[in-house]
Amino acid sequence: MKLNFCSLSSGSNGNCYYLGNEFHGILIDAGISATAIRKFLKNLDISMQTIMGVLTTHNHIDHIKGLELLTRKNHLPALTTQKIWKSILTPQMKISPDCIREIPLKQKFHLAGFDIEAFPVCHDAPETIGFHICAGDKKITIVTDLGHICQIATPYIKAANLLVIESNYDEQMLVNGKYPPFLKARIQSDHGHLGNHQTATFLADNINDKLSNICLAHLSKNNNSPEKVLQTLAQTFSERGIILNGHQRISILNRTTPTNMISLIEQTDSL
Numbered sequence: 001m002k003l004n005f006c007s008l009s010s011g012s013n014g015n016c017y018y019l020g021n022e023f024h025g026i027l028i029d030a031g032i033s034a035t036a037i038r039k040f041l042k043n044l045d046i047s048m049q050t051i052m053g054v055l056t057t058h059n060h061i062d063h064i065k066g067l068e069l070l071t072r073k074n075h076l077p078a079l080t081t082q083k084i085w086k087s088i089l090t091p092q093m094k095i096s097p098d099c100i101r102e103i104p105l106k107q108k109f110h111l112a113g114f115d116i117e118a119f120p121v122c123h124d125a126p127e128t129i130g131f132h133i134c135a136g137d138k139k140i141t142i143v144t145d146l147g148h149i150c151q152i153a154t155p156y157i158k159a160a161n162l163l164v165i166e167s168n169y170d171e172q173m174l175v176n177g178k179y180p181p182f183l184k185a186r187i188q189s190d191h192g193h194l195g196n197h198q199t200a201t202f203l204a205d206n207i208n209d210k211l212s213n214i215c216l217a218h219l220s221k222n223n224n225s226p227e228k229v230l231q232t233l234a235q236t237f238s239e240r241g242i243i244l245n246g247h248q249r250i251s252i253l254n255r256t257t258p259t260n261m262i263s264l265i266e267q268t269d270s271l
């Protein structure tokens with residue numbers, strides 16, 4: 001079966017990712033308006049009727065902006081941990097109780113034909129999670145906001161065939177940029193975001209033949225550019241003598257528009 005992944009939007013302006021097959025799909029985060037999500041999906045020829053739920057990583061507005069309307073108008077369940085629900089549900093963000101689904105940490109659950117596991121990552125929200133999603137023999141890991149890659153997250157990232165990982169800022173641009181010192185410190189901290197060198201070094205240390213698609217996500221508007229991300233990655237890989245095999249692809253996810261659909265072919269065991 002064909003498995004399709006597409007980023008509808010990625011970055012501090014809003015995050016929303018789609019994963020689906022010919023029958024069902026899920027969204028990961030609804031950080032852009034519900035109208036934009038519906039429009040982007042329609043343009044991709046994906047029916048809202050096939051979307052079975054929204055996995056939610058944390059309570060920052062660039063991940064939940066469209067969640068209230070999307071759950072209400074399309075009656076979609078939203079799934080996250082009890083602690084994250086506590087941080088999301090405020091007088092400004094009301095989600096109907098019948099759309100609220102609590103999920104466990106580090107324990108598989110099932111949605112839309114996928115086996116999914118949420119795992120904690122280090123970020124400056126009350127709790128932030130990444131998702132490891134299995135479909136047949138294919139594994140997708142999504143980690144968009146994290147200050148460093150902690151031991152708990154590493155195995156989920158290393159097991160991925162398709163990896164969506166943050167490469168938020170160019171270290172020099174951030175240091176020389178206009179942000180106030182407290183904000184620079186916050187972004188660079190262990191609970192902030194991953195810089196281009198951090199992500200490139202982690203990838204150089206952990207790249208393997210199973211990893212066919214690397215999607216670099218959540219680029220900062222003010223402190224990064226797709227060119228800087230690619231330059232840093234190319235330089236780090238070349239210093240380590242790493243050459244991609246012919247099947248490995250690197251994509252930079254657009255900040256405000258959908259990226260090209262990435263398809264994986266899922267092999268299921270035949271009885």
Ligand SMILES: [Zn+2]
Nearest residue numbers: 012060062145
């Ligand atoms: Zn974010």
Ligand SMILES: [Zn+2]
Nearest residue numbers: 058060123145
């Ligand atoms: Zn965040």
